[in-house]
Amino acid sequence: MTTARQRRTRREWGLAALLLTPSLVILGVFVLYPLGRAISLGHQRCDATGTRCRDNGWDQYLDVFRSREFQRALGVTFRFALMTVPIGLVLGVALAVLVDKQLRGMSVYRTIFSSTVATSVAVASLMWFFLLEPSVGVLADWIGGTAKTPGLLRDDSTALWAVAVSSIWANLGFTFIVATAGLQSIPAELYESAYVDGAGGWTRFSNVTVPMLGPTLLFASVVLTGRAFQSYGEFDLLTGGGPNGSTTSLTYLIYGKNSTIKSDLGLQSSVAVLLFVVLLVLSLVQVRSVERRVHYGN
C-alpha cells in the first residue's frame, strides 16, 4: 500500500519530468549530441568530402595536441586572451566609473558606451578593417601604415594586436554594462562613510569600489576569456588567420578558410574538443583561484 506521501512524491516527479522535457530535448539535440559526435569524430581522419573516415583511436587527440599547428594556435589564442581580457576589463570598469554619477546627460554616455553590445562581430570587424587597412583606412594613415609598410593587419608583429583592438572594442559594451550594474549595487553609505573618515578618491576606489566589484569582475573575466577563446569572426574578416599564421587561433584552425586542416572533419573535431577541454580547465582555475578572494555580500 502506498502512503499519501509516496503518491505525492510520485506525482511531483512526474510533473518535474514533464516540465523538464522541453529543455532536456533542446539541450540534448543542440549541445549533448553535437558534443558526443564531435568527440567521436575526433578519433577519425576524413577525406575532403567528409564521408569516408577511418578511426584513429584516442591517440589522435594526443597527436593533435602535440602538433606544431595546434601548439602555435594555442599560443596565439592565449596571447589573444591575455591582450583582450585585462585591457577590456580595465577599460570597461573605467568607463563605468566615469559615468556612474548623478549628472544630467550621463545617460547619453551610458547609451554610447554600451552601444557596442548591439554591434555584431561582423560589423565591428568591417569597421576596424576600414580603419586599419592601408588602402582605405583612416587610422592606418596616422599609425604609419603608408604605402611603404604593409599595414597593421598585414604585419606579423602587429596583426594580432590589431585584431585584439577590434575585439576589445566590440566587447567593451558588455563589460561596461556589467560593471555599471555592479557599481550601482554598491551602497552609497560605504562611500560616504569612507569619505567622512578621510578617504580620498583613490582610496575609496581601491577600498570600496574594487573589492565590492569583485564578483562582477570575476564574472566578466570568465565570460571575456570564454569569448576570447571562441572568437572567430574577427580573425576571419580582419586577417584570415594570417599573415604567416600569426593570427591563426584555435577557432580559426578549426574552421578558417585558410586553415591547413580545413578539409579534415576528424582533425577539426579533434581540435574543437581540445579547445573545449582547455577552456573548461581555464574557467575552473579562474573561478577557483579568484573565488576565495572575492566577497559575495552577506
Added chain:
Amino acid sequence: MAYGSVVASVRLESVTKTFGPVGESGDPASVAVDDVTLHIHDHEFMILLGPSGCGKSTLLRIISGLEEPTAGVVFIGDTDVTDMEPKHRDVAMVFQSYALYPHKTVQANIEFPLKVRKVPPKDRAEQAEAAATLLGLTDLLKRKPGQLSGGQRQRVALARAIVRRPAVFCMDEPLSNLDAKLRGETRAELVALHQRLESTFVYVTHDQVEAMTMGSRVAVMNRGRIEQVGTPAEVYGRPESVFVAQFIGTPPMNIFPAGLVERSEVIVGIRPEHVAIDAAAALRATVALVEHLGHETLVHCRAGDLRVAVRLDADEVAPAVHTEVGLAFPEAHRHRFDPATSRRLTSFVPADVASTKGAGA
C-alpha cells in the same frame, strides 16, 4: 584616553539646504533645511528629532560635511567648516545601515579610518584594540561583518567611529535596525559611552523614546525648521508649539480647538495624564476603548467629533467601555497656543512643569 580634549561645540548659523535645480530653489518642496540656527554645546548629547522628511538627516549630513549648505555657516569649535571636507572637520559618522566594509574583517573595518590617515600599523592595531575592548568586540576581530549579528555590527560601526577620537560624533538613526529589546539595551550603552568619551554627540532619530532617554537636549524639527530646542523635560512639559506638543508623548497631548475649553480664542492642550475623570465635570464623553498596559491604563473617550485620551495610574479604577464619563481639564495643566501661529502663548505657564510625570514611553 584623550577623547574630548578639544572644544567641540557645533554652531549652525542660518543654515538652509535646498535640493534640485537652482532656478527652482523657491519651491518649498525642495527645501530640506530652512534657515536653521542651532548651537550644540561642547560634550553635549544633542538629539535631532522629527518625523521622516523633516530635514534632520540633511542637517546631520551638513554637520558631517556630506552635504554643503545652500546658505548659512557651520562652525565646529571656533573654526568655520562650511566649505571644509569632512576629513578636516574631526567628525565621525555612524550610519543607519552601519556601512561596514563587507570584505574587511572587523579589525580592518575599525582600523580603516586610521589607515586612511596613515597611522603606522602598530599604533593602528593598538587603538583598534582599545576601541574594540571598550565595545566588547575583542573576540570578533577576525570575523567579517557577514558573520555578525545586527547588534554586533552596530558595535563595530561605533568602534570604527570612536577609534579616531573625533571631536564630534554624528549618528543617523543608528538603533533603528535593531530589535526592540536590543535597542533598549543599546540606548543605555550609548549614554554610558557618551559619558565616558566626553565628546559631542549629534544624534538623529524619529523615535521620541530615544530622544527623551538619551539626549542632554532635543531639537524638535518639522518641515526643515526647528520647532523647539530644550531638555527632554522642557520639550515634554513646556512644548513651544502644537507640533511639539503632539509629536512628543504617547499618546500625544490632547488638543482642543479655540473656544471649546475656554471662552478665549486660544488652542488649549492638555496631557492625557492631566485629564481628570470627574462625574461632576461639564464635558460629557463616552468611553470608546480602554487599554490596560500594566503600569498605566489609557482610556480613549469620544465627545461628538472630539477624541480625548486619559491616562490613569495602574491602581486607579478605569471606567467601563461605552459608559458616559465627565472630563475635567485642570486649569494648572492647560497649555495654550495661538490659533494663528500654533506657537505657545508665553504669558501663561502651567504650574507643574517641574513635576511632570515620566516622559514619553
